[in-house]
Amino acid sequence: MxxxxxxxxxxxxxxxxxxxxxxxxxxxxxxxxxxxxxxxxxxxxxxxxxxxxxxxxxxxxxxxxxxxxxxxxxxxxxxxxxxxxxxxxxxxxxxxxxxxxxxxxxxxxxxxxxxxxxxxxxxxxxxxxxxxxxxxxxxxxxxxxxxxxxxxxxxxxxxxxxxxxxxxxxxxxxxxxxxxxxxxxxxxxxxxxxxxxxxxxxxxxxxxxxxxxxxRGILSVEVTVAGPSRDLHSGLYGGAARNPIHVLADILAAARGADGRVAIPGFYDSVREMPQEVREAWARLALGPEEFLKPVGLSVPAGESDRMLIEQIQSRPTMEVNGIFGGYTGEGTKTIIPSKATAKISFRLVADQDPAQIATAFEAFVRARLPADCSATFSGHGGSRxxxxxxxxxxxxxxxxxxxxxxxxxxxxxxxxxxxxxxxxxxxxxxxxxxxxxxxxxxxxxxxxxxxxxxxxxxxxxxxxxxxxxxxx
Amino acid sequence: MxxxxxxxxxxxxxxxxxxxxxxxxxxxxxxxxxxxxxxxxxxxxxxxxxxxxxxxxxxxxxxxxxxxxxxxxxxxxxxxxxxxxxxxxxxxxxxxxxxxxxxxxxxxxxxxxxxxxxxxxxxxxxxxxxxxxxxxxxxxxxxxxxxxxxxxxxxxxxxxxxxxxxxxxxxxxxxxxxxxxxxxxxxxxxxxxxxxxxxxxxxxxxxxxxxxxxxRGILSVEVTVAGPSRDLHSGLYGGAARNPIHVLADILAAARGADGRVAIPGFYDSVREMPQEVREAWARLALGPEEFLKPVGLSVPAGESDRMLIEQIQSRPTMEVNGIFGGYTGEGTKTIIPSKATAKISFRLVADQDPAQIATAFEAFVRARLPADCSATFSGHGGSRxxxxxxxxxxxxxxxxxxxxxxxxxxxxxxxxxxxxxxxxxxxxxxxxxxxxxxxxxxxxxxxxxxxxxxxxxxxxxxxxxxxxxxxx
Missing domain, CATH: 3.40.630.10 (Zn peptidases)
Incomplete structure (x- = not known):
């Protein structure tokens, strides 16, 4: 046989x-x-x-x-x-x-x-x-x-x-x-x-x-924004000293629009659309929020507003902050302006996006938004197409x-x-x-x-x- | 006598x-x-x-x-x-x-x-x-x-x-x-x-x-934005699931303008200006960034752009994020969409701002910006005028x-x-x-x-x- x-x-x-x-x-x-x-x-x-x-x-x-x-x-x-x-x-x-x-x-x-x-x-x-x-x-x-x-x-x-x-x-x-x-x-x-x-x-x-x-492919990047040379007393310095958490929040907010699109220039340039027959087959599957999001406590697709939910999770690229930290994170309060703040970010990539190009575009996006007195360092954790x-x-x-x-x-x-x-x-x-x-x-x-x-x-x-x-x- | x-x-x-x-x-x-x-x-x-x-x-x-x-x-x-x-x-x-x-x-x-x-x-x-x-x-x-x-x-x-x-x-x-x-x-x-x-x-x-x-007085508030009922895989859900770190970053970015002003409605309503003679005396002191900021690694006053540095730190109110955390904060990567994210915020207040009114205004500001599927909880750590x-x-x-x-x-x-x-x-x-x-x-x-x-x-x-x-x- x-x-x-x-x-x-x-x-x-x-x-x-x-x-x-x-x-x-x-x-x-x-x-x-x-x-x-x-x-x-x-x-x-x-x-x-x-x-x-x-x-x-x-x-x-x-x-x-x-x-x-x-x-x-x-x-x-x-x-x-x-x-x-x-x-x-x-x-x-x-x-x-x-x-x-x-x-x-x-x-x-x-x-x-x-x-x-x-x-x-x-x-x-x-x-x-x-x-x-x-x-x-x-x-x-x-x-x-x-x-x-x-x-x-x-x-x-x-x-x-x-x-x-x-x-x-x-x-x-x-x-x-x-x-x-x-x-x-x-x-x-x-x-x-x-x-x-x-x-x-x-x-x-x-x-x-x-x-x-x-x-989807992936690109993981960690970015740390640094400002003052040490943590500062937020009463004595608050107002005049640049706060890296504010700077990081501003950058993250700017990177993703209210329409769910990633706002980094060039991000969508190499994105290949799925064949029409695949999109039609997906439309017939009719994957809805009730089925996909409700089990995790959500109800409204948060991605690109002009895309089906199944496209948002399968064929469209994303930017997600996986973790963020900076300053005092223990119980109660500590009134400081921290010297730095860090975000761990992963991009999901689709054909034909190049992880190296996206990494470069992200770094440029961050650096263009750094105010005076702030610097940024980047570390990568790998990427794949x-x-x-x-x-x-x-x-x-x-x-x-x-x-x-x-x-x-x-x-x-x-x-x-x-x-x-x-x-x-x-x-x-x-x-x-x-x-x-x-x-x-x-x-x-x-x-x-x-x-x-x-x-x-x-x-x-x-x-x-x-x-x-x-x-x- | x-x-x-x-x-x-x-x-x-x-x-x-x-x-x-x-x-x-x-x-x-x-x-x-x-x-x-x-x-x-x-x-x-x-x-x-x-x-x-x-x-x-x-x-x-x-x-x-x-x-x-x-x-x-x-x-x-x-x-x-x-x-x-x-x-x-x-x-x-x-x-x-x-x-x-x-x-x-x-x-x-x-x-x-x-x-x-x-x-x-x-x-x-x-x-x-x-x-x-x-x-x-x-x-x-x-x-x-x-x-x-x-x-x-x-x-x-x-x-x-x-x-x-x-x-x-x-x-x-x-x-x-x-x-x-x-x-x-x-x-x-x-x-x-x-x-x-x-x-x-x-x-x-x-x-x-x-x-x-x-x-200055002080008001300390901790805000936690919650989204999915659990941490989600950022590949499987990324694009469709709302990410609380993005939501928190959007809110923090919106709360403080590029001009250094706090954008919470009503924040400046009760602010009393220092008397003209005090401002003139301060102007004569000519406190500059070289003297005040350089020792902590900074060079440009980051507060309200139309105010002297000494006003920014003494007579003007501020909003500072003292700490932020959410998602994975350990070494390396963990590709999740976290279920929540938290910021510890302190406001420095000036006469005649009321800490309770500012707390209420901040909560309203946050709630007005919460997208579908997100909730916010607040805890206070005291305030003084x-x-x-x-x-x-x-x-x-x-x-x-x-x-x-x-x-x-x-x-x-x-x-x-x-x-x-x-x-x-x-x-x-x-x-x-x-x-x-x-x-x-x-x-x-x-x-x-x-x-x-x-x-x-x-x-x-x-x-x-x-x-x-x-x-x-």
Whole structure:
């Protein structure tokens, strides 16, 4: 039935192997969940140097798991947290590269967690859905494990997927992947493949899968405005001394208009519009505020007033202040004029915006607005371009068919407002496309307290990968 | 020569008594300094609970000193550190209330002190000036002792001032005077007087005295803007979800114009202009940015562009953001849209602005600018009105003449941009005005390591009070 690799050797037809592997997923679900809980107990927060050892432990856990699955696995040091690579070499005609990340977001504010973030538990979700609660349950430990558990199911079924597999896991996705460019420069050969697969995106709904065919890029910039050489008494100096918080507020206010547009000159110059058919398909989806914003306490789309909500979050660029601080932030009052104030800003970019150009334009925008006596310093935390899949790709069609068979409905082709910089690197450095297929739900609270993953997402996600791997063979 | 009290009884003319008292100041200077050193050796740091006993010791020291001077002195417990009250009852026609504080600032960073902060010593100041070095040398032990040593000089001269005196010393000035409202409510009768005197301010220069005739009031407000019900992923929601940091920045930017004016409607409605002669006198002082701003790294006055620098810091109201925070403020990035953002704001007020009215106007200004889906909460940290001495006050004229006789130049009438809430309490609770006359110098390093007080400030300050008390009779 199929062409190459281990699958042919043991004589099982592809169809029979897939059936046995799907059964193995079902039979092994409790054991799979137990393994996920073990993974979730490792507090691998990559941004916090205090968790460096935990990141290493998570990498070791992943490598041991790959070895257990029969892959040749290696933990490769980088300038930051290590990379884990594991591969099969069955001689199959094609090779897929699966990417995931073992690091997780910080957990603050800790007091909003109902149970400790690194003590995973089962919970009850909406509409009676059973959930797994804990930091990383969805992003990305739960998601990446769906792929590894699919490989385990092939093995339990006595075979292997009809494609060779390279699993590539990093530990710095949540802090901008600073070590990846160096890793790619040194080790790109290890990652050569025909197609990349990523499981770090969401479903259209709890019953309808989706394939993400576009991603926004990202540019993160931190700007600090400095004024007086020290904090000043606001009574003695107030009125005459320049206050950096006021200056920063003025600049942030000027950068984003009341119409939701970013006011930085040139910001929209390279923005590519989505094809008319995509915009029409999106219009038919009729994503409204009731559905998208109400669950997070909002009701009115705040973006460009002449754009559909779905465009605002998927195909239009944004500027968001992720954090701001300056002066006295403790309890009560301290009557000072602070010497500086800082904003952490991220821009979401769409094709064909260039992060470097946007960074330059932002810096110029800030500097043009600095009053006398103020200076600004900038530090970057990486940038990546947006990504767009060719709608005519045969791999896309095969994966879509596999998902339809598992879920009973055709997957929705969506854009994602988020950014997965690695996808751009796969294109630029390995010359391959990426299919983004994930099983997260909008209410998974990724990056927030009480993050969860539906047990159904985990279970049927694993089954989906069995079907997709079989279909890509 | 004079009307009432002890002075008449012993038959000395006021002029002769003053001459004898000034001679007594000169002759007793070494003994006065020895007493000051004893006072300075008590580490009465009011903010540090470990020094509670030392604060009590300083109160006892002050009470014993007042008793030694012939005053009926009492140490009165409060909910915090005790208050010391001492009074003469000579039957004089008028009574003055002298206020000072026996507590001192903390000493950290201790390693920057050249000698231990509570082991006072003589030092060498700028231009060969002899100094007293130690915590509290200036603020306020050295300053308050100038007044007590003036009383001692009258006694040494065989008389008493032509006014009765109530000395009122608190021990919580450096930690916000939390016990004073309760003390005033219970014990205001003890403090009844015709005029208050405070020695906790500075000279215009080492050779030119000054009287502080205005103080700005203060209103502190904390505002929190809330949007989404939780922190959101800035990729998934960015563009459509309202960001409270942007909203707060917009509001702060709108509240203060590029011309330095506060844009809150009604903010300037009750502002009283300083009299023309005061403004002309200020113009002659020619306070410039080189002198005032350069030491703190600035060069251009940032306040209302049509006002002199000295007006910006003394007689014009301000709005300053003392602190701001929202979203992720740690190292690196966290790509969120935060659920809320907070600013700590203080307004400096001038006569006749009402803190309650300004608070109401600010809240209305914020609420009018909240977009859909955002709410605002406010918390206040107290307010006090500005204080302004009537320029036509005879007491002011008498004190000014006394200072001119001692220093050989007329005192400069200045405003202070800071706020001294006790002065407002004297007005509102006792119905009396306050003359703020002090002998500190800009280089006294109050609140900083190696605090000092010039021996000349101490000596001529004491002589100044002899003349002022005589002039107020």
């Amino acid at each position: 199929t062409a190459g690799g281990a699958q042919a050797k043991d004589g099982l037809s592809g169809e029979a192997l897939q059936r046995k592997a799907l059964d193995a997923v079902d039979a092994g679900l409790d054991a799979s969940l137990a393994r996920l809980f073990g993974f979730l107990r490792i507090p691998s927060i990559s941004t916090d140097p205090a968790h460096k050892g935990d990141c290493r432990a998570a990498a070791d856990w992943a490598a041991a798991t790959l070895t257990d699955l029969g892959l040749a696995a290696t933990v490769i040091p980088t300038t930051g947290h290590p990379v884990v690579v594991g591969r099969t070499d069955t001689g199959a005609a094609r090779r897929v590269l699966f990417y995931g990340h073992y690091d997780v977001q910080p957990v603050d504010p800790l007091e909003l967690w109902e149970t400790p973030p690194f003590e995973p538990r089962f919970g009850a979700g909406a509409a009676g859905r059973r959930t797994i609660v804990g930091r990383g349950a969805s992003d990305d430990k739960g998601q990446l494990l769906t792929f590894l558990e699919a490989l385990r199911a092939f093995r339990a079924a006595g075979g292997a997927p009809p494609v060779d597999v390279t699993v590539f896991l990093e530990g710095e996705e949540e802090c901008g992947s600073p070590s990846l460019p160096g890793f790619f420069a040194a080790e790109a050969d290890r990652l050569k493949a025909d197609l990349a697969l990523v499981c770090d995106t969401g479903m259209w709904s709890a019953t309808t899968p989706s394939i993400t065919t576009s991603l 947006a990504f767009l899949v060719d709608p005519a790709s045969p791999d896309l069609a095969h994966a879509a068919q596999a998902l339809r068979e598992e879920w009973g409905v055709a997957p929705v082709m969506v854009g994602s407002g988020g950014s997965i910089p690695i996808v751009g690197q796969f294109k630029s450095r390995l010359g391959i496309d990426t299919l983004l297929i994930g099983f997260a739900l909008d209410d998974d609270r990724i990056h927030s307290p009480n993050e969860k993953y539906d047990v159904t997402s985990f279970h049927k996600g694993t089954r989906s990968w069995v079907r997709i791997l079989q279909a890509l063979g | 004079t009307a009432g009290g002890a002075q008449a009884k012993d038959g000395l003319s006021g002029e002769a008594l003053q001459r004898k008292a000034l001679d007594a100041v000169d002759a007793g200077l070494d003994a006065s300094l020895a007493r000051l050193f004893g006072f300075l050796r008590i580490p009465s740091i009011s903010t540090d609970p470990a020094h509670k006993g030392d604060c009590r010791a300083a109160a006892d020291w002050a009470a014993a000193t007042l008793t030694d001077l012939g005053l009926a002195a009492t140490v009165i417990p409060t909910t915090g550190h005790p208050v010391v009250v001492g009074r003469t009852d000579t039957g004089a026609a008028r009574r003055v209330l002298f206020y000072g504080h026996y507590d001192v600032q903390p000493v950290d960073p201790l390693e920057l002190w050249e000698t231990p902060p509570f082991e006072p010593r003589f030092g060498a100041g700028a231009a060969g000036r002899r100094t007293i070095v130690g915590r509290g040398a200036s603020d306020d032990k050295g300053q308050l002792l100038t007044f007590l040593e003036a009383l001692r000089a009258f006694r040494a001269a065989g008389g008493a001032p032509p006014v009765d005196v109530t000395v009122f010393l608190e021990g919580e000035e450096e930690c916000g005077s939390p016990s004073l409202p309760g003390f005033f409510a219970a014990e205001a009768d003890r403090l009844k007087a015709d005029l208050a005197l405070v020695c906790d301010t500075g000279m215009w220069s080492a050779t030119t005295p000054s009287i502080t005739t205005s103080l 500005a204080f302004l001495v009537d320029p036509a006050s005879p007491d002011l004229a008498h004190a000014a003449q006394a200072l001119r006789e001692e220093w050989g130049v007329a005192p400069v009438m200045v405003g202070s941009g800071g706020s001294i809430p006790i002065v407002g309490q004297f007005k509102s609770r006792l119905g009396i005005d306050t003359l703020l006359i002090g002998f500190a110098l800009d280089d006294d390093r109050i609140h900083s390591p190696n605090e000092k007080y010039d021996v000349t400030s101490f000596h001529k300050g004491t002589r100044s009070w002899v003349r002022i008390l005589q002039a107020l009779g």
